[in-house]
Amino acid sequence: MDKLVGLLKGIFKDTDGxxxxxxxLRVTAPRGSVLAVLDYLKASGFYQLKSISCVDWMDENEFExxxxxxxxxxxxxxxxxxxxxxxxxxxxxxxxxxxxAGIFEREIHELFGVEFEGNPDLAPxxxxxxxxxxxxxxxxxxxxxxxxxxxxxxSFEEYQWQKEN
Amino acid sequence: xxxxxxxxxxxEPKKMGNKYSLWAVYFSTACGVIExxxxxxxxxxxxxxxxxxxATPRQANLFLITGYVTTKTLKAIIRTYEQMAEPKYTIGFxxxxxxxxxxxxSYNTIKHLDKYIPVDGWIxxxxxxxxxxxxxxxxxWGMIDKGLATGYIRYRENYDYYRGNQEKLFGSMEWPPLYTxxxxxxxx
Amino acid sequence: MKLAEFIISPILAFIIGIFLMGLSRRIMARIHxxxxxxxxxxxxxxxxxxSQRTVSHGPIFDIGxxxxxxxxxxxxxxxxxxxxxxxxxxxxxxxxLYIMLFAPLGLALSGGEGANxxxxxxxxxxxxxxxxxxxxxxxxxxxxxxxxHTISAVDVVKAQSSFHWALFSLPLFLPGxxxxxxxxxxxxxxxxxxxxxxxxxxxxxxAEYGGKYLALAxxxxxxxxxxxxxxxxxxxxxxxxxxxxxxxxxxxxxxIGLLINAVFPRFRTEQAVKFLWKxxxxxxxxxxxxxxxx
Numbered sequence: 148m149d150k151l152v153g154l155l156k157g158i159f160k161d162t163d164g165x166x167x168x169x170x171x172l173r174v175t176a177p178r179g180s181v182l183a184v185l186d187y188l189k190a191s192g193f194y195q196l197k198s199i200s201c202v203d204w205m206d207e208n209e210f211e212x213x214x215x216x217x218x219x220x221x222x223x224x225x226x227x228x229x230x231x232x233x234x235x236x237x238x239x240x241x242x243x244x245x246x247x248a249g250i251f252e253r254e255i256h257e258l259f260g261v262e263f264e265g266n267p268d269l270a271p272x273x274x275x276x277x278x279x280x281x282x283x284x285x286x287x288x289x290x291x292x293x294x295x296x297x298x299x300x301x302s303f304e305e306y307q308w309q310k311e312n
Numbered sequence: 313x314x315x316x317x318x319x320x321x322x323x324e325p326k327k328m329g330n331k332y333s334l335w336a337v338y339f340s341t342a343c344g345v346i347e348x349x350x351x352x353x354x355x356x357x358x359x360x361x362x363x364x365x366x367a368t369p370r371q372a373n374l375f376l377i378t379g380y381v382t383t384k385t386l387k388a389i390i391r392t393y394e395q396m397a398e399p400k401y402t403i404g405f406x407x408x409x410x411x412x413x414x415x416x417x418s419y420n421t422i423k424h425l426d427k428y429i430p431v432d433g434w435i436x437x438x439x440x441x442x443x444x445x446x447x448x449x450x451x452x453w454g455m456i457d458k459g460l461a462t463g464y465i466r467y468r469e470n471y472d473y474y475r476g477n478q479e480k481l482f483g484s485m486e487w488p489p490l491y492t493x494x495x496x497x498x499x500x
Numbered sequence: 501m502k503l504a505e506f507i508i509s510p511i512l513a514f515i516i517g518i519f520l521m522g523l524s525r526r527i528m529a530r531i532h533x534x535x536x537x538x539x540x541x542x543x544x545x546x547x548x549x550x551s552q553r554t555v556s557h558g559p560i561f562d563i564g565x566x567x568x569x570x571x572x573x574x575x576x577x578x579x580x581x582x583x584x585x586x587x588x589x590x591x592x593x594x595x596x597l598y599i600m601l602f603a604p605l606g607l608a609l610s611g612g613e614g615a616n617x618x619x620x621x622x623x624x625x626x627x628x629x630x631x632x633x634x635x636x637x638x639x640x641x642x643x644x645x646x647x648x649h650t651i652s653a654v655d656v657v658k659a660q661s662s663f664h665w666a667l668f669s670l671p672l673f674l675p676g677x678x679x680x681x682x683x684x685x686x687x688x689x690x691x692x693x694x695x696x697x698x699x700x701x702x703x704x705x706x707a708e709y710g711g712k713y714l715a716l717a718x719x720x721x722x723x724x725x726x727x728x729x730x731x732x733x734x735x736x737x738x739x740x741x742x743x744x745x746x747x748x749x750x751x752x753x754x755x756i757g758l759l760i761n762a763v764f765p766r767f768r769t770e771q772a773v774k775f776l777w778k779x780x781x782x783x784x785x786x787x788x789x790x791x792x793x794x
Contacts, residue, residue, distance in 0.1 A: 273420060275383040276483040282419045289419055297412075297423040300480065303430075303466075306473050315538065329548035333541070338698075357534040359525070362541055367702035368618075370710030373552070397710040398553040 151223075159184055170222045178238075181229045185214060185244050193218045193225060196245035201255045205285040208233045210261060214241070231261070240265040258283040313361075313453075330373065330399055331453050332362045337372035339392055342379025344406045344439055351442045361449065369395040376445075377431075380408035380421050383481060386428055390478060393429050393467075394490045400464050401456075403448055404431045407438045414438075427477050430463035505586040506577065510723075513576045513730075516747060517722030518542050520729075523751075524758050531762040542722070546715050554711030557613050564610025565709070565716045571602025572723040579730050580654050582743030592652035593641050596731070600637075603720060604630055607705045614708035622704020625769055626688075626695035632776035633685040639784035640675040644735050647671055647791045657739035667736040671794055674787035676736040678780035683757045685776060686728045691764040692772055729753050 152164030155174060162184060163175045176184050185196075193216040202211040207230075214227040231238055240263045241248035250272075252263040257272050260281040271277065280287050301309065314320055315332050340348070351358050352365055366372050369392045381389065393402065404425050407413040412423035425431055432455060435448040455461040467474060471491045479485060522539040529536025538544075556562055577586045578596050604626050611619035644666065645651050648659045660666055667676040685692040696704045709717055733739060733749045740746040767775065 273382075273384065275387065276481065287419075289417055292419055293417055293423070296481070300424075300427050300477050302424065303426060303470070303473070306470070315544075325547050326551040329544055329551055333545045333548040354533050357529070357536075359529060359537050360535045362537055362544060367698035368707045368710075370555070370708055371703070371706070371714055373548070395555075397555070 155184065155187070158187065170224055172223060172225050174225060174227045176227060176229050178229055178231055181212075181214070181227060182239060182241060182244065184227055185216065185241060188216055188225065188227070189244055192220060193223075195219065196241070196247055196251075197224075199241070199248060199251035199255060201259045201261065201283075203233075203259065203283065203285045204230075205233070210236050210259065212238060212255075212261070236261040238263055242266060257281065260284065327456060327459075331456050334361075334363045334374040334401070334449065334452075335366045335372045336363060336374040336376055337369050337392060337396065338365050338367055339369075339375065339389070340378055341381055341385050341389070342406075342408070344378025344408075347405075347439055347442050347445070348376065348378060351445050356442050356446070358445075358449075361446075363449065369393075370397060372396050373400045375400065375402045376405050377402065377409050377425060378405045380406075380413065380415050381425055382421050386422055386478075387482065390429060391487070398464050399461075401433075401452060401461050402429060402431045402463055403452065404434045405445070405448075406440060407436055410434050410436060422481070428474060428481070430466045430474070432461045432463040502586065505584045509581070509584045509586060510573050510576050512582070512743065513723060513726045514719065516750065517724075517726040518546075520725050520750075520754050521718075521722055524754070524761075527755070527758055528762050531759075542718065546718060549711055549715035549718070552711035554713060556713075557615070557708060561610045561613040561708075561713075564606045564608070564613070565713050565720075566606075567609065568603040568606025569716050569720045569723075571599055571606060572720050572727065575599045575602070575727055576723060578653065579727060580657050580734055580739055581730050582746045583741040585654050588652065588654045592650070592654070593645055593656070594651050596653070597638065597641060600727075601630065601634075603724060607717075610713075611705050611708075616707045618701040618703075618707040619705055621701050622695050622697075622707065625701075626705060628769055629685060629688075629692060629695055629772060629776075632773040633682045633780075635777060636678050636682050636780035636784045637686070639781065639788055640679050641735075643672060643675045643784060643788040643791050646788065653734055657734050660738035665736065665738045671791045672736065672787060674783045674790070676732075678783040678787070679732050679736065680753075680756065681780045681783075682776065683728060683732065683753070684760055685772065687725055687757065689757070689761040691760070691767045693766055694769055694772060697766060725754070726750070729757075 151172070152166075152174075155162050155164055159176065159180050161177050161180065165173045165175075167173055174184065195217045197215040197217050200213045200215070202213065204211060209230045210233055212229050212231060216225045216227065217223065236259070238261055240252060242265065249266060249268065252266050253269055253272055255261050256263060256266075256269045257274060258281055263269065274282070279292060282289070321328050350356055352363075358364075363374070373396060375393060375396065377389065393400070404410055408415060408421070409425035409431070412418070412421065415421035416423065422428065433448055433452055435444050437444060452461060468491055471489065472493050475489055475493060519539070521542045522537075525541060526536040526539060575596065578590070578592070578599070579585065580588065607626070608623045611623045644656060647666070648656050650656060650659075666672040684690065688695055696706060701707070706714065706717060729750045730746075732753055733746065737749050737753070740749060
């Protein structure tokens with residue numbers, strides 16, 4: 148495991164690796180070299196992209212993208228992390244490396260508003276008729292939205308009462 | 313149960329037919345549907361009360377909404393409900409369609425189902441046992457008997473309320489209104 | 501007397517068909533270790549369906565259902581049962597062969613107006629299936645007609661009087677067995693319920709039927725259950741001059757078909773046609789050759 152970190156550090160100067168327990172490894176890379184790191188990892192056997200997750204660090208005004216990669220041969224689970232700017236967040240797509248990245252990116256685009264450049268299909272996946280800011284951002288006021296959308300509608304009894312009076 | 317009461321059959325065949333031949337549409341919204349297969353198969357055998365599942369909404373007259381309703385599911389629910397033949401009955405199953413349940417604060421799950429389609433009866437619980445479905449159906453029989461299960465008439469008469477709420481959620485909807493949108497329409 | 505038969509025989513056939521439908525649900529339930537619905541359940545369903553408000557999809561949609569029901573009722577007038585056969589002098593088995601295709605044709609006509617993709621799939625499956633069972637069916641009827649030198653169904657029944665049943669005579673044993681094998685296909689029950697598979701294509705041709713249309717289709721189904729089995733009883737079990745005896749014979753054959761229905765899973769389309777063209781067809785053809793050789 149440490150060997151892998153050493154290898155990565157040798158090739159990509161600005162990456163940083165840290166072991167989190169027995170089979171888990173965290174690799175932190177800057178924005179520019181993430182795709183190169185993923186490419187290298189795929190070539191060295193980590194050919195399965197399990198998921199892409201996104202974390203909203205509002206105070207630091209940054210999004211954190213986490214690529215979970217794993218291999219079928221070894222029990223290692225790698226997280227490749229990177230920070231990107233929060234305002235008008237854009238990031239190059241990982242589809243050329245991992246084909247299944249498309250659906251994860253589509254979801255992150257919908258729920259966080261990160262624009263993935265080069266992804267051909269970023270249409271809404273879960274939401275219907277969404278007009279607010281993306282719902283998983285920390286500055287999205289869920290309670291206010293729920294009150295406005297679902298609670299503001301009068302119930303049928305209230306409606307009838309209003310109609311009669 | 314008055315299924316063998318011949319005099320009642322002759323008096324009001326419509327009511328009795330609707331009571332003892334409830335055909336439920338195959339529509340599973342969420343986790344609640346895990347309780348439905350035991351009800352329909354050997355363990356609890358709903359067919360002895362005439363309840364069978366059917367595959368298309370055109371043939372159904374009972375709609376069990378089993379579990380939380382997301383906005384996308386709500387769209388399908390409204391479509392299915394509008395295609396069913398009248399008279400039709402809806403039962404909300406589980407606490408999520410009643411008031412949101414554990415999705416009280418969710419951005420994408422509707423909280424009160426009866427603001428979008430009329431609901432005749434509720435089965436509370438998370439999850440209700442299969443026996444609760446039978447209790448619900450028995451209550452529905454009583455309601456049909458007394459003429460209280462009139463959700464479909466409510467939908468027809470207050471269509472602008474329901475359609476208005478639906479449009480508030482979905483923006484413009486891609487299918488035309490089922491009934492004419494006018495204040496106080498009532499075509500019997 | 502003859503005029504009364506025109507009314508009595510469809511009514512009797514309807515009662516027997518509806519009874520068989522209720523019985524089938526009951527027996528299926530018992531095989532599944534359930535209690536099952538009451539015998540009157542199909543009647544309750546019909547009452548409900550007739551009381552429902554229904555949606556039509558256009559005039560052809562209405563005409564198709566009525567056509568298929570009318571064809572089935574007309575077919576009953578050609579079938580001798582319980583000493584009744586209102587149209588015995590008009591063509592016999594040959595006409596029966598023709599009119600048997602009316603019901604699927606009517607459904608196809610109204611399905612086209614329904615414009616639901618499931619209907620098209622269901623109709624095409626139904627026609628492929630009827631292509632499958634028509635071949636052995638025609639061979640069987642040919643064998644029977646050749647053996648008894650007549651096309652009249654009444655004469656076939658008469659020739660089998662006093663227990664000379666065709667099923668237990670040597671040349672017609674194989675065609676009789678073949679007919680038993682194709683009964684599930686003609687009734688559209690398992691293992692041949694691919695046309696109306698509710699789990700795959702949401703009940704196929706019935707997908708757009710609700711309320712009164714579905715009620716008419718159910719009545720049509722009750723009639724066709726009766727017709728299919730009554731034909732078998734007439735051709736191979738010697739018919740009967742007594743309605744009660746005839747009904748008992750129909751019941752026995754129906755329960756055999758039902759037991760097949762209860763335990764078998766569904767064929768795929770090509771498996772069904774493969775089966776129908778292999779075993780029943782070969783058996784019926786062998787029977788026909790034996791009949792011709794004698």
